[in-house]
Amino acid sequence: MTDGPDMAERPTIVLLHGGPGADHTLFKPELSAAAGFAQVIYLDQRGSGRSVRSGPLQWTWERWADDAIDFCDALEIERPVLVGTSSGGWVALLAAIRHPDRFAGLVLDSVMPGDTYERLEMFERLGGPEAREVALRYWAGDTGDEMTDAWERICLPLYSQQPGGDDVADGNRLRRVRWNDEVLDHFRMVLAREFDPWRGLDQVACRTMILAGEHDPVATASAARRFAHRLSHTDVRLHVLAKAGHGVFREAPKRSMDLLRDFVVSGHVPRLH
Template sequence: MRIGHTEAGHGVPLVLLHAFPLNAAMWAAQRDGLAAHARVITPDQRGFGDSAQLGRAEPDLDVAADDLCELLDALSLQTVVLGGISMGGYVALAFLRRHPERLAGLLLADTRATADTDEAAANRRRIADTVERAGSSESLRREVVPNLIGANTRWQRPDVYERVAAAAVAAPPAAVAWAQRAMAVRRDATELLAGVEVPTLVVVGEDDALTAPAEAARMADAIPGARLRRIPGAGHLTPVEAPERFNTGVRALLARIG
């Protein structure tokens, strides 16, 4: 597998994993805003963006975690500060399970440690089947996008909503289906949280319709020494909706790591 990525800046390596069904382009404001503080590396996860191939692997986020490990090896990076939002957070937790020795810090944004409920998993499989049958990701405009952006952002900055919607419907249907099925079978990572030994930041938008602030608070409470940053007026995509507030939190995390 060739995992595409974009870089900016120098210093401590900060790897940021994108949300479903987007790609590394969603991190543009972080590459610009954090490049003076870190070497910001934003991979395209399997099937998305410049990582166009899916390969033959069955849908499993452990596969995505191992893709990241191979990328770090290719970049000669032994340890990194790893951040993920939404699906990217699930992959970050899978990476924590499989490769904990490679983490110098952890950022979990608008994500959760728990597995899907049966109902949520069934809905993911339904969406996967829908895009495969249609040969198009257009249905994501109705099925997924409305929950990605907070009401405040959608009302005050409709251009942000439209940009996210365009990226979502442009996602390759095969990648959308693979990712949905992988998320549907992901393992519960709750038991990992108490064992995290690196500086950690948990971020959540106060208007997040997918991962509630209370759930983010429970996750932060379970991680020793973790800090929680709630971002007012933002929904599920905090780094896109409130980039400066998001970046301020990340800078503080980087300062703790040194």
């Protein structure tokens, strides 16, 4: 970026979307503001959005994590801040575990899943006994059209705590997303059981910021607090935002952007030329 008559180096942020099976447009317009203090790079993960669809054999946490490294190598991005939201945060975390020397920082938004009883209690608190029952059956593997409809109608709206839901700030957000429902189904039936987000945390070496919504029904605030405690061997910041649900960057854009700016800028060390 410009600095008077000179050009000044600035940090790079690589963004990993959630879904899974969604795409990078979930970050827009909120994360576009980060271009004011960093170079912002979006990645549609393998199988999602505008990237190659491939197939289930390539839809693995390890492949996605290593894809993030290959992506940075291809673009010659050195030590970026890796930002992951929801399932994209699982990918970011695994990338930091498998490649601990590659990142200047790690930002995890709405990432750590709560224990089953915590998630069911939160769904019941937010949506009553019906929401709890639908969530229980959905997570148990009920794949019927009736259950899918009930999940989308009763439980998904509870992810957001904003009036009008996730589309309130930008009514075209969800219509822009190029979904691959097969990836989402693969996550639900296979990948969600395969990934242990608590394993290997001692390998995380970079500065880490954890963002959580106090009313997130899936990545619960209590799980985020346990996560921060487990990362106490490194520089870790935990922020639990009141009145926020799942996806803090969308739920509380101004506050989360302020936190991101402070985290990224305070840790940036310009390269010596």
